[in-house]
Amino acid sequence: MTQTQQVLVLWDIDRTLLYVGDIDRQVYRETFAEVVGRPADRLPARGTGVTMPLAIRSLLLDNGVPEAAVPDLLPRMVELLPKRLAAHTDDLRNQGVLMPGAVASLQAVHDHEGWVPTVVTGNLKPNALRKLAAFGLERYLDTEIGGFASDDDHRPALVGIAQKRAQAMHGTTFTRANTVIIGDSLEDVRTGIEGGALIIGVASGKTTVDELTEAGADVVLESLEDTAQVLERVKSLTTARS
Numbered sequence: 001m002t003q004t005q006q007v008l009v010l011w012d013i014d015r016t017l018l019y020v021g022d023i024d025r026q027v028y029r030e031t032f033a034e035v036v037g038r039p040a041d042r043l044p045a046r047g048t049g050v051t052m053p054l055a056i057r058s059l060l061l062d063n064g065v066p067e068a069a070v071p072d073l074l075p076r077m078v079e080l081l082p083k084r085l086a087a088h089t090d091d092l093r094n095q096g097v098l099m100p101g102a103v104a105s106l107q108a109v110h111d112h113e114g115w116v117p118t119v120v121t122g123n124l125k126p127n128a129l130r131k132l133a134a135f136g137l138e139r140y141l142d143t144e145i146g147g148f149a150s151d152d153d154h155r156p157a158l159v160g161i162a163q164k165r166a167q168a169m170h171g172t173t174f175t176r177a178n179t180v181i182i183g184d185s186l187e188d189v190r191t192g193i194e195g196g197a198l199i200i201g202v203a204s205g206k207t208t209v210d211e212l213t214e215a216g217a218d219v220v221l222e223s224l225e226d227t228a229q230v231l232e233r234v235k236s237l238t239t240a241r242s
Contacts, residue, residue, distance in 0.1 A: 004114035006172040007238045010162055010197060011141065012183030013121045013128055015047055015205030016224075017106065018135055020096040027084045028059055031077050034084075036065060047206040049187030051122040051149035053078055082126035092134035099204050101224030106140035108227045109234065116166050118146040120158045120181060120191065125150040145169055155187060159195030180234050189215040198237045200230075 011017060014024075025043045032040040042062040044055040056077045060070050085092075109117045118141055121128050125148040132138040145165035147158025159181065163174040172178075179197040181188060184205030192199035193216050201212030201220040212220045219233045 005238065006170060006174075006178060007115045007234060008163060008166050008174045008179040008197075009109050009115055009117045009234060010120040010147070010159065010179065010181040011106070011117065012049070012181070012185070012188050013119055013123060013131060014049075015184045016099060016182060016188075016202055017102045017137060018096055018098050018131060020092055020131060023085075023088050023091055023095060027081060027088065028055070030084050031056075031080050032059060032063065034080060035073055035076050036060070036063070047185060049122055049155070049183065049185035049191075051153045051155050052081065052124050052127070053149055053153035055122075056081070078124065082124055082130070085127050085130055089130065089134065092131060096131070096134060098135055099224060101227060101230075103137070103140075104227045105224040105230045106137060108231055110140040112231065115234070116142065116145070116170060118142045118162055118166070120147040120155075120162055120183075120195075122149050122155055122187070124148060142169075155191045156193075156195035159191060159197050163196070178238050180237060182230075184212075186211065186215050189217050192217075200233050200237070 028043055029040055040059060040063045044059055056074055057070060060073055109115055119128060128148055129143060145162060147162040151161050152158055163179060166174050176196045176198060180200060181192040181197040182200045182202060184202045185207055189199050189201060189212060199217040201217035202224060203209045203212060204223050209220050218237055224230055
């Protein structure tokens, strides 16, 4: 009897599983005004996948905050950001949308024997958990072994963090050969390449199939709507390298 291969599946959140529209930018706007004391004229770009601490740093500098003031202001904004998002919990439910196929694909990966589903995300952990809970997605993910911007603002480092946490819990060594990241942005692709994971790109965000392919994704899907295809791609990528 052959032993079931364990595979660590790292899901991105925004524009891969769900989309919260302008809520994140509104939260940045409110947090900046509260900490800096004036409105922000320029907000972080949408859909980049950059970690929240790096987005906050850019937000401060792009709005004329002296670089010398950033080390003081940035951690204050990082601390405040989850509180500001919490005030928009109803908006997340009412304005946010699930990406096509997200629930079925999450459930299928969750139910697959030997696969360990979690997240690697540019969100701070409290923000990630709040977004997932707004749509009832946390039931399909082990968020205790994920990688969050709260852990490191360098997103590729989050792969190794998740791998170590998963190894401690499951007793399996997770490497590039048995780790798959599923995400929609160029930052997700870079995270996999530099962090040590195989990459399934999903063209559900602002990045096209061609752009994800050219960036180095191992496989690119138009969406998550074909659940069988999602499972097959995870299986074929990791079986080929086991």
